[in-house]
Amino acid sequence: MLRLFKLLKPYRLPIALVLVLIFIQTLSELYLPTLMADIVDVGIVHGDTSYILKIGGYMLLVAAFGVVCSIAAGFLSSKVSVGFGRRLRGKIFAHVERFSLQEFDKIGTASLITRTTNDINQVQQVLTMMLRMMIMAPMMCIGGIIMAVSKDAQLSLVLVFVIPILVTAIVTIAVKGMPLFKAMQVKLDKLNLVLREGLTGIRVIRSFNRIDHETRRFDEANLDLTQTAVKINRLMASLMPIMMLVLNFSTIAILWFGGLRIGNGDMQVGALMAFIQYAMQIMFSLLMVSMMFVMIPRASASAARINEVLEMTPEIKDPEQPKTSRGRQGYIEFRDVTFSYPGAEKPALSNISFHANPGEVTAIIGGTGSGKSTLINLIPRFYDVDSGQILVDGVDVREMSQESLREKIGLVPQKALLFTGTITDNIRYGRETASDEEIRHAAKIAQAEEFITGMKDGFDSVIAQGGANVSGGQKQRLSIARALVRKPEIYAFDDSFSALDFRTDAKLRAALKEETTNSTVLLVAQRVSTVMDADRIIVLDEGEIAGIGTHRELMDTCKVYREIVSSQLSEEEIA
Structure with missing residues (x-):
């Protein structure tokens, strides 16, 4: 005492x-x-x-x-x-x-x-x-x-x-x-x-x-x-x-x-x-x-x-002399990354290597527990890797300050979380200096403008604790708008479209494609329809990469991907 x-x-x-x-x-x-x-x-x-x-x-x-x-x-x-x-x-x-x-x-x-x-x-x-x-x-x-x-x-x-x-x-x-x-x-x-x-x-x-x-x-x-x-x-x-x-x-x-x-x-x-x-x-x-x-x-x-x-000393600390990015803005590279949760019997991710380029959509798909969300959480350095390297703009994330690293990332978590306050407050949480016009634009791209304007007070409508007074799909769209208003170099969508219907999902992806032309987009999804049009699809299976390529390439080369596709799409849709 x-x-x-x-x-x-x-x-x-x-x-x-x-x-x-x-x-x-x-x-x-x-x-x-x-x-x-x-x-x-x-x-x-x-x-x-x-x-x-x-x-x-x-x-x-x-x-x-x-x-x-x-x-x-x-x-x-x-x-x-x-x-x-x-x-x-x-x-x-x-x-x-x-x-x-x-x-x-x-x-x-x-x-x-x-x-x-x-x-x-x-x-x-x-x-x-x-x-x-x-x-x-x-x-x-x-x-x-x-x-x-x-x-x-x-x-x-x-x-x-x-x-x-x-x-x-x-x-x-x-x-x-x-x-x-x-x-x-x-x-x-x-x-x-x-x-x-x-x-x-x-x-x-x-x-x-x-x-x-x-x-x-x-x-x-x-x-x-x-x-x-x-x-x-x-x-x-x-x-x-x-x-x-x-x-x-x-x-x-x-x-x-x-x-x-x-x-x-x-x-x-x-x-x-x-x-x-x-x-x-x-x-x-x-x-x-x-x-x-x-x-x-x-x-x-x-x-x-x-x-x-x-x-209790945080295990993740900023380096004494943080490095600044020296490569392409938004470029991500995983080099033989292995990660285990404390006390786990086996690694959650093993020997993961890939790269994601600005202006491209890199999708990550796999079964439950395959390590998709874990992979996304390693990029903003919520956890540190056991071995290997994660590079952002050519610099190891462990050599960057956490603040500068996370300024580059617009993360939409798997579980959408909203805070008490108005809808405007929640979207502006992504960037405090965002104007009302930018907030409306982000909401429009996220397909949230329609339901927001239909509410009694519009953008001034109050969100209850944890977003209890809006639906799961509405929470996801507001979380996406919060990331969009940030205008980051890297967008990380962690299964962020799961609560959306197929029509809204398609409209949202089309709007995002125009909005994120200069950014790196990482898209974790369970639906094949969400990832089919991605420039690169990474298939994870029990923490390891089972295949990397486009939809057509993976249909020919990756058994795990074919099983996922056949479980979700009809023969006519696959053809």
């Missing part, structure tokens, strides 16, 4: 002010019992009303000053902790944005969300308490002991027996609570994962009548988290009765032995009253420490999870 507190450097002045204010507040609280003892031992015993009023006025001023300091310290400590939380969330988000897909696969999206929200909230809450209680509690405890000893040293021996008991109880409960808090955060991850899947997959769940199954899954994860939380709360709840029991017995002991000392003339009544208050302040300072120990284990577990994210 201390490593995270390095982010507090900009708040050094407010933190210093909080410490000063807490110090003054503590002094005022420690001074009040002494004033009260003076009122009893001097004012009441001697019947001096003016002295009582005078010291009572001092007590009011000291108390008021302490309240002002407490309010100011509370305001500043809250401001510091909230600012710290904001900076930490920003740092995690910025760091995660640089992760490759391998890091996302390793931690998981649900866990990253929990760590960025719930875990940071835990640390933020503890910071607020630390700025107040962790400073006040030791000062109050030490100051209370000094003042109690100054009132009566012999009676202070009661505290020598009491304080070790309280400290032992606090430490024991904290040690037992730490593993439970760690387990609780992991189970919270699991609950978030189940909840996220249940909400995002609601259409599939309902269509397969699996609502009861998902309810059971959620109940199991929820019950697991609840049982752990109950164990923790039982453990922590036992601390308060122990504290109060010790506090009450110590008060009885102080009154018993204090009464004996008053009877012997070794102590005054006011001094005993002040001693009891100092004993209470010592006990409550230890109570504050116990509250810290309740919060610190969970915050420590959360801090460890946050540090795990911050310390």
Whole structure:
């Protein structure tokens, strides 16, 4: 947790002010019992009303000053902790944005969300308490002991027996609570994962009548988290009765032995009253420490999870001296590329070699799991190859900066993803400086203009989260428009026409051909009709190239391609 507190450097002045204010507040609280003892031992015993009023006025001023300091310290400590939380969330988000897909696969999206929200909230809450209680509690405890000893040293021996008991109880409960808090955060991850899947997959769940199954899954994860939380709360709840029991017995002991000392003339009544208050302040300072120990284990577990994210180094990094392209704009070449996913038994791609030229359409076809999408994902360097090279404009992608590489590419992913906002916002996501005219032109080429203008607010129509209020084909066309408005050197369409009808598919490909005459087009598709007119077709089979050529050439030379064609087209269409 201390490593995270390095982010507090900009708040050094407010933190210093909080410490000063807490110090003054503590002094005022420690001074009040002494004033009260003076009122009893001097004012009441001697019947001096003016002295009582005078010291009572001092007590009011000291108390008021302490309240002002407490309010100011509370305001500043809250401001510091909230600012710290904001900076930490920003740092995690910025760091995660640089992760490759391998890091996302390793931690998981649900866990990253929990760590960025719930875990940071835990640390933020503890910071607020630390700025107040962790400073006040030791000062109050030490100051209370000094003042109690100054009132009566012999009676202070009661505290020598009491304080070790309280400290032992606090430490024991904290040690037992730490593993439970760690387990609780992991189970919270699991609950978030189940909840996220249940909400995002609601259409599939309902269509397969699996609502009861998902309810059971959620109940199991929820019950697991609840049982752990109950164990923790039982453990922590036992601390308060122990504290109060010790506090009450110590008060009885102080009154018993204090009464004996008053009877012997070794102590005054006011001094005993002040001693009891100092004993209470010592006990409550230890109570504050116990509250810290309740919060610190969970915050420590959360801090460890946050540090795990911050310390995770992205496997894909920019080179120290990035190279710029030196060849034809948009030229792509794969040289004997092999790639495996972490933990996979066999490579997803093996010995892949081909080139794609500007002004040409290079289509990639193959069965499910043949490696088509993997091949596309290697070009923008979402993953790094195990061996071989991928060249863009004559430069190995690993020798280019990720930003400059991805500026060259307009990617339309297999799963079309839209963001909350208007249709214009979603298309302009491809290029922030795109004009309204360019957005309309991109939508027209993507065959999206017709359905957009048919919507109530046209291009200002709002898209729901994940594009839930548009169809699959409409999402794909908007994703294509987003790539078109970018005007990249390389277009990568990863099975981006699968949700389109044949008529729209044909019209879209015809419009794209005119729009992308100077660009390299990579087209992944399942339909033979989509790839038949490509300048070059690459057939993948179980991660290897089964054939490269035009439609006619592959019909003569590639058995895998012929099987795909015969499974989709009639004899008349093939002829």
